[in-house]
Amino acid sequence: MFLYEYEGKFLFQRLGIPTPPGKVANNLEEAVKIADEIGYPVVLKPQIIGGRRGRAGAIRFAENQQELRTNFEELSNLIIHGKKVEKILIEKKINIKHEYYVSFLLDFSHAKPVLIFSSEGGIEIEEIAAKYPQKLVTLYLNPEGDLQPYTIYSSLNRVGIFGDNAKKFIPIIMKLWELFSEYELILAEINPLAETPEGELVALDARIIADDNAEFRQSYIKEFKASRGGLESVEYKAKEKGLSFVVIDEEGDIGIIGNGAGLTLATVDIVRLLGGKPANFLDVGGGASAERIRNAVQTLLLMKNLKKIFVNIFGGITRCDEVAKGLVRALEELNLKVPMIVRLTGTLEDEGRRILREVGIEAYNQMLEAARKVVMG
């Protein structure tokens, strides 16, 4: 799960990593109040996941209330990365002498945590790597062991930061490591880590990816998800029912249900390649019960343009009879107005087909055949 900047900064504050004074505003009124509290000049940062807001011209400054009002209204009407801006973070504007970059991330290929530091920050890490390779240091860490301050010193020394200059980075980087390892993060990035003219370090941005799988022992994940609204809230509620639901295209008209991430992705692909407009990705996971299948169908009904539902199941750990029972329940309970095209094969497929036949659905055997029926009718 990608955290919003304001969620990430909430965690920073909890661990004692310095951030600019500020709060997130849901509307103009709140924004004015926050700005009055922290004092002008302020910066307005739309809360959108995905980064690169600066380039999109979506970060604004305000010297006074008038500027705040104008900018807030403009930002509220923006669509960034296809999403409407719902929350705007209002923060005290910080004077910047220099920008650094620091992050911890799990390197999936090497199965190890890695520390990345650069004496140049403020632009995306890929750009830093391309422009200033000699100012970037990457250090693989032991997943079992502790990170020790000396490791950070060595890294800083390698990019030409020595002495007292190096010393002041230690507490922040150690706290970022604490956050990263204790909260079991996939990415914990501060970019830029700003140095003020007074020599203080402040985390101006927070880019954090949490591990959804750790939710059972990491309560903040549940809390953040529960506090979010909109489509993300739907995706979260689906997840609570064991469904991986992602909206791909709010305008799409074909609802997709599959079992297994790969098969579901391939189903989305085949529908699109045949000329259809898939609306979503919905993986019912392994060994889905009838109940879960029924809930999956119900979840699709949230898509406003839905015209057809394509259910593509290859039973392995999933049993075809359970799938069929779930689909029958959905038909009976949900007052479905759109047709359902089902492809069913694998474990206990004969029983599954029989159950579906009783409610008038003839399940397909092959994915391609079923997909053609979905797209071309």
Place this chain on the structure above:
Amino acid sequence: MFLYEYEGKFLFQRLGIPTPPGKVANNLEEAVKIADEIGYPVVLKPQIIGGRRGRAGAIRFAENQQELRTNFEELSNLIIHGKKVEKILIEKKINIKHEYYVSFLLDFSHAKPVLIFSSEGGIEIEEIAAKYPQKLVTLYLNPEGDLQPYTIYSSLNRVGIFGDNAKKFIPIIMKLWELFSEYELILAEINPLAETPEGELVALDARIIADDNAEFRQSYIKEFKASRGGLESVEYKAKEKGLSFVVIDEEGDIGIIGNGAGLTLATVDIVRLLGGKPANFLDVGGGASAERIRNAVQTLLLMKNLKKIFVNIFGGITRCDEVAKGLVRALEELNLKVPMIVRLTGTLEDEGRRILREVGIEAYNQMLEAARKVVMG
């Protein structure tokens, strides 16, 4: 630092390890109130560090208030291991079907944590090892790694505990490990771990040794020390001033100050072997300042029979000039009524001797010579 049973059980409760309902009483009135709250029958357990109270007949039971009063009075007058009983833990009496033993400890020789479990408990571990070696399992653990439940299962299986019987031990042992590793303990022992006729497991005793050196990051150590009274409180206050102070004999008349644990121990030995009665062990540590030396002398004044003070310093990291300055300050500020015999050699000894000579003390060069003067006059 050895924790009292009631302190250990406080930590058990914090981690969720089941203990009998109960509280510690400082006087009879409190004891009656606690017993009324938890209900009779109760057990009275004098809070003394050192174990083996059962053998000393110091654990009593009470079926009603009358028995509670009688037993409380008797226990309050006991001297156990040379110490007066000051606090008595009043606990609900638990019915016992069987007693187990479980502990984690740091094995100093192997520099590793070790899990010890026995299907027979309630007696000292040395006795268990002697009587029931086949019912005892010892398992070395990795200091960096996690303890995993399967490790505990394997250990239980080895002493003949299987299936559901084994299963119920897991949560308690995992929590004990959490306590042991997160609180950086040297020993965390539950003996007996009692099984009730209903099949529930309850920690009837708690024997815990904490690491004083971890005090700077383990706040419970400071809290427990601060809440203790009596001589222990003096030892603790001395420690806060950088002094290792241990009362060896409350009746002793020779106060001992040395630098370095070994030298101070040897000083205690030599005084006793020459026929003197050393009262204490007081190590001023390495690199002691004049201030610390002065405080050391002041600490000795708490010993009620004090007749002489023997200061034995071999300067290494400790500087003899600082020691001399501290002794002079003690003489000037503390209105000392007992003579001070000083042995001073090592780093900057000439300067130290010169300073002492100005206040009329001629420091000895050799330890034996000085000790003879102390004991024989």
Place this chain on the structure above:
Amino acid sequence: MAILVNKDSKVVVQGITGREGSFHTKLMIEYGTKIVAGVTPGKGGSEVHGIPVYDSIESAMKEHEIDASIIFVPANFALSAVYEAIDAGLSPIVVITEGIPVWDTMKFVNKAKSKGLCIIGPNCPGIIVPEETKIGIMPGHVFTKGDVAIISRSGTLTYEVAQICSLNGLGQSVVIGLGGDPIRGLTIPEALKMLESDPETKKIVIIGEIGGTEEEEAAELIKKGEITKPTVAYIAGATIKRTGVSFGHAGAIILGEKGKPETKIKAFQEAGVPVVRFPHEIPDALKEL
């Protein structure tokens, strides 16, 4: 035999008494897999489909010779179960469990690597050598014996591809579902190297997914000539543009430019590996090689 396992591999099922563990133990036995013991802490002494259950692998190994493990225990106990299998020196260790926290997976993957043991998964369907053994949860009937190896980051999509191959007369030497989590034991490049020296395997199908960089690394191996066997690739999710979200446990977290389907497809094409758009195009592509 193919790689990693064969008909004589003796297998322990960890989490045998659970719903999935018990169900698939039955199917594996029916397929011919030599399941010799089960382990469920707390259930030692019972039996599942005639297989004796133990509290621990240590207890099981006192009674049985065991080579490999398949793990069905819930995610919150998976780390313990995998460590147990590692400490017992079993290989491969097939981790079916999904939803394991990635920090746990990182720990056990490193531990297994340091001991030279092979982990398949987690969140995977397992490994099958058709007509010999199945240490996994795949529906056995779609696989047929032959000389095409399939390695895949997907689960059900693997069955799909195997079925299409089988229907088109292309039997399999071995099929490995490597699992959909971002950190896994056996990777595509590692599996490729094993297959390169496997006499039973003549051709290879790689089923990739968006996210991660293994497909790029695999393409690099082929480009450098370390893998010479004819290979076909398919990338699931190639039409998906939305970034910044994770598609299920697909490991499909796209960070920056890395892991995008275009990059993967391009890497394979530059290595001379045909990349098909639909699973059902795989048989023709294989036949043309």
Place this chain on the structure above:
Amino acid sequence: MAILVNKDSKVVVQGITGREGSFHTKLMIEYGTKIVAGVTPGKGGSEVHGIPVYDSIESAMKEHEIDASIIFVPANFALSAVYEAIDAGLSPIVVITEGIPVWDTMKFVNKAKSKGLCIIGPNCPGIIVPEETKIGIMPGHVFTKGDVAIISRSGTLTYEVAQICSLNGLGQSVVIGLGGDPIRGLTIPEALKMLESDPETKKIVIIGEIGGTEEEEAAELIKKGEITKPTVAYIAGATIKRTGVSFGHAGAIILGEKGKPETKIKAFQEAGVPVVRFPHEIPDALKEL
């Protein structure tokens, strides 16, 4: 040379800018020790008694050849400093710092052992080869060159014994203060084995303390004939009866019957090692061997 170090050993001082680090750097240089660099994170670029200071050992090793380290950093940063020295492959690593949490010591002692490096300490006076090198904080003038090795769990008591030996014409081949903490790097038995094969050492003095079981293990080695050089032992705290308390950082936590002075004395006596009651009896005991 004796064991572990000699006059050519090149030493880095970790924590060189602190009060103790700076003071003892001066004394070590005066004694003849080859101090080549100092490290204090945050103080890189400065100098202490003419020795260049670096932020990290890595930086220091770019400019200097370094064999060994002596550590003066405060207890709460000691783990980091020792790990740094271990990762740099230095040996011995002499840890002067006192008050290190025992869990930290456990970690670095295990780590050093797994890499085959020698740690002396923590909470120790260090090692001295009289008239060659001193990597420690002992007052150099009480040591004289000779063929008696002294190994000790104590600090100042070691100086006491060395002085008594020197005054009685018994010079030292090497003197090692192993440190007073319960978990330590170099132990009495390990040091004994090194001394057994050291041609410079003819006789050995062991200074033990109450608590721990190393003295018993040392006696066992002697009894088994693995150590053949004439040895004298002294146990500090032999008259102390109060149990259940820790005497300073003396490692003198007495658990049950183990670690009691009687046990230690008995073990040595059974191994044929004379145990003296007073430090000043050591010279005579040595001469009688």
